Each structure stands twice: as structure tokens, then as C-alpha cells.
Amino acid sequence: MNVLEIAPLLRGLSFDGEKGYIVVVEENLENAQLTCSADELTEKFAPGTRSVKIDGVGGFLLGEDYDDAENGTANAPKVTGRAAVVNNKVCVVTGGAQGFGEGIVRELIKNGALVFIADMNVDGAKKLAVELNEQEGRTVAFGVSVNVTDEDSVKKMVDTIVKTVGGIDLFISNAGVLKAGSVKELSLKDFAFVTDVNYVGFFLCTKYVSPVMEWMNQPHGNYFTDIVSISSKSALEGSNKNGAYAGSKFGSVGLVQSFAKELVADNTKVNTICPGNFFDGPLWSDPERGLFVQYLKTGKVPGAKTVGDVKAFYEAQVPMNRGCDGEDVTKAILYSVEQKYETGQAIPVTGGQVMLN
Numbered sequence: 001m002n003v004l005e006i007a008p009l010l011r012g013l014s015f016d017g018e019k020g021y022i023v024v025v026e027e028n029l030e031n032a033q034l035t036c037s038a039d040e041l042t043e044k045f046a047p048g049t050r051s052v053k054i055d056g057v058g059g060f061l062l063g064e065d066y067d068d069a070e071n072g073t074a075n076a077p078k079v080t081g082r083a084a085v086v087n088n089k090v091c092v093v094t095g096g097a098q099g100f101g102e103g104i105v106r107e108l109i110k111n112g113a114l115v116f117i118a119d120m121n122v123d124g125a126k127k128l129a130v131e132l133n134e135q136e137g138r139t140v141a142f143g144v145s146v147n148v149t150d151e152d153s154v155k156k157m158v159d160t161i162v163k164t165v166g167g168i169d170l171f172i173s174n175a176g177v178l179k180a181g182s183v184k185e186l187s188l189k190d191f192a193f194v195t196d197v198n199y200v201g202f203f204l205c206t207k208y209v210s211p212v213m214e215w216m217n218q219p220h221g222n223y224f225t226d227i228v229s230i231s232s233k234s235a236l237e238g239s240n241k242n243g244a245y246a247g248s249k250f251g252s253v254g255l256v257q258s259f260a261k262e263l264v265a266d267n268t269k270v271n272t273i274c275p276g277n278f279f280d281g282p283l284w285s286d287p288e289r290g291l292f293v294q295y296l297k298t299g300k301v302p303g304a305k306t307v308g309d310v311k312a313f314y315e316a317q318v319p320m321n322r323g324c325d326g327e328d329v330t331k332a333i334l335y336s337v338e339q340k341y342e343t344g345q346a347i348p349v350t351g352g353q354v355m356l357n
């Protein structure tokens with residue numbers, strides 16, 4: 001066994017009924033509380049053990065949160081019941097540097113989670129992590145680089161997270177792109193780009209995250225973990241001149257259902273959230289490249305004279321008369337994590353714009 005297998009096994013061995021300890025790899029650890037071989041670990045590990053050395057592998061520090069594992073400073077808030085849904089759980093948000101992803105990161109941290117902000121824009125991810133760590137006064141966030149379309153990059157991201165904290169409880173596959181266009185004109189290059197990020201990227205992330213979750217579940221057999229994809233209302237209803245996007249999102253629902261059936265054996269639930277439009281996010285509201293500006297310039301909304309007119313036109317299509325935001329989406333994520341009797345579902349968060357049938 002190697003470090004990447006032992007760290008999640010330790011998180012699983014220290015399971016408290018909701019989650020395990022944060023496990024930090026410490027190569028040159030001396031005077032560990034427990035020293036043993038990899039084969040002896042499961043038998044010899046006692047609850048509350050804070051340092052472990054495995055012969056020929058290396059050392060591991062354990063704690064309630066990251067700072068507690070590193071320095072023995074247990075400042076992590078202790079909560080129970082509904083407030084504990086993600087408290088001190090390791091969460092990963094791909095595409096977390098901006099937009100919906102950033103909103104989800106912020107909400108998860110309000111709920112006590114330790115969050116890896118995984119993004120191609122690694123500078124943006126790290127900047128956000130620094131801001132959140134300062135805000136909370138303890139280590140609650142890390143920025144990590146990933147391109148979800150690149151298998152090596154995804155594997156490297158997962159290995160980095162496991163070496164830093166020992167496992168992953170909630171993985172949110174949020175990174176996504178959109179290239180709209182008529183089926184008569186859309187280039188194969190644009191179609192493939194959208195499919196790669198939104199569909200293939202979700203497969204690659206699940207491929208490397210699910211074995212970590214399997215290790216965590218192994219010792220007790222009742223450690224629930226979650227993989228959540230952020231799809232779209234366009235995963236439930238086709239989207240005019242937006243087929244590459246809707247197709248990739250419909251496809252991700254097929255992956256969710258299939259992965260859910262397989263990974264239930266490891267107590268890993270797999271669900272997808274289908275949000276409505278995030279009108280206040282950069283995709284729609286960017287003052288130069290946002291869709292509102294583009295639609296105003298191209299006259300897509302008849303009679304619209306300002307960006308505000310275009311926005312009002314789109315808001316009026318939502319029964320609840322507003323766009324979706326990161327807080328709305330996170331409430332659905334928290335539901336899917338708290339719920340231990342559902343998997344493989346597509347959960348709409350659309351203000352009533354798209355309903356299941």
C-alpha cells in the first residue's frame with residue numbers, strides 16, 4: 001500500500017459516524033503514537049489516534065480540522081444535527097474560482113466545510129482561498145490547479161488533495177462551458193470543446209475520485225460520500241440553438257444514473273443539480289462579454305433598449321421572477337448530502353421554470 005491508499009484508509013478508520021479526521025501526510029514524522037506495518041493498521045488503529053507511522057511508507061498526522069492535524073489547534077466549530085451536514089468535511093468544487101462555483105465555495109465554508117477550489121484559473125482559486133482563510137481565521141480553503149479535460153491533470157489534483165487532507169467527502173463537478181449556435185453552423189471544434197469539459201470532464205473526475213471514496217468506506221462500511229454534478233435546466237429540456245450544451249448536460253444525467261448504480265456499493269451517492277440561469281453571474285452580467293450585452297447588441301429581445309430591459313425579459317420567464325444563485329444551488333447540494341436514501345437523481349433548482357414530468 002502507498003500513501004495515496006493509506007491516507008484515505010486512515011480517514012475511514014477515524015470515522016465518527018459522519019466523517020473521519022483530516023489526515024496530513026508528514027514524510028519525516030518521528031515519535032508517532034502508533035507505528036506499524038500497512039497490514040497491521042486496521043487491527044491496531046484506536047479511535048483518537050493523532051499520529052501514525054507506517055513502516056516503509058511514511059507518517060500521517062490526524063486532527064479535527066487541518067490546523068488541528070498540523071499543530072493540534074482544534075478551533076473547528078463543533079456542531080450537530082443539520083448544521084453538521086458538511087462541517088469539517090472535505091469538499092472539492094471544480095470551476096470554483098468564479099460564478100456558481102465561487103458561490104458554492106462560499107456557502108460550503110459558511111457551513112463549516114474545508115474546500116478545495118479546483119480551477120484552470122489557479123491564480124483566481126488561490127486568491128479566493130487566501131481571502132476565505134483570512135475571513136475565517138483558520139485554514140478552510142486551498143486553491144488547486146486542474147483542467148478537467150486532461151486525465152493527468154485530474155489525477156494530479158486528486159493525489160494532491162489526498163496527500164494534503166487524506167480524502168474527499170463531497171466532490172462537486174461544476175466546471176462547465178457554453179458555446180451556443182445553430183446545428184447548421186456550429187463547428188465540430190466548438191461542439192467537441194463543450195462536450196469535453198461538461199461531459200468527459202465529469203467522467204474523468206469521477207474515475208479518480210471514486211476509488212478514494214471506496215478506501216474511506218472500507219473500514220466501517222457506512223461512510224457515505226457524495227459526487228454531485230452541476231448540470232443545468234438544459235439537462236431536463238432541450239435548448240434552442242444550444243444543442244452542444246444541452247446534449248452534454250443531458251448526457252451527464254446518464255452518467256450520474258449509471259455511476260450511482262455502480263458506486264452505491266461503496267456508499268458513494270451520485271446526484272446532479274439542474275440550476276436555472278444565474279443572471280447575476282459573469283456568464284450573463286459581464287459588462288463586456290456577458291449574454292445580456294450580447295443579446296442587446298444583436299437585438300435578440302425585440303424592443304429592448306438597455307441591458308436592464310434584456311434582463312427583465314429573461315427574469316419574466318421564471319415563475320419566481322429572478323435568476324438562480326450559488327446559495328440556491330448549495331441548498332440543493334446540502335439536501336443531497338444530508339439525504340441518505342436517494343441517489344442517481346436530477347434535482348431542479350429553477351424557480352419553477354422547468355418542472356419534472
Ligand SMILES: NC(=O)c1ccc[n+]([C@@H]2O[C@H](COP(=O)([O-])OP(=O)(O)OC[C@H]3O[C@@H](n4cnc5c(N)ncnc54)[C@H](O)[C@@H]3O)[C@@H](O)[C@H]2O)c1
Pocket residue numbers: 094095096097098099100101118119120121146147148149174175176177197201230231232233274275276277278279281282283284
Ligand atoms: N451561468 C448560468 O446561468 C448557468 C445555468 C445553469 C447551469 N450552469 C452550470 O454551472 C456551472 C458553472 O457555470 P458558471 O456560469 O458559473 O461558469 P463561469 O464561466 O462563470 O465559471 C466557470 C469556471 O470554470 C473554470 N473552468 C472552465 N473550464 C475548465 C476546465 N477545463 N477545467 C477546470 N476549470 C475550468 C473557469 O476557469 C471558471 O472559473 C457550469 O457547469 C454551467 O454549465 C450555469
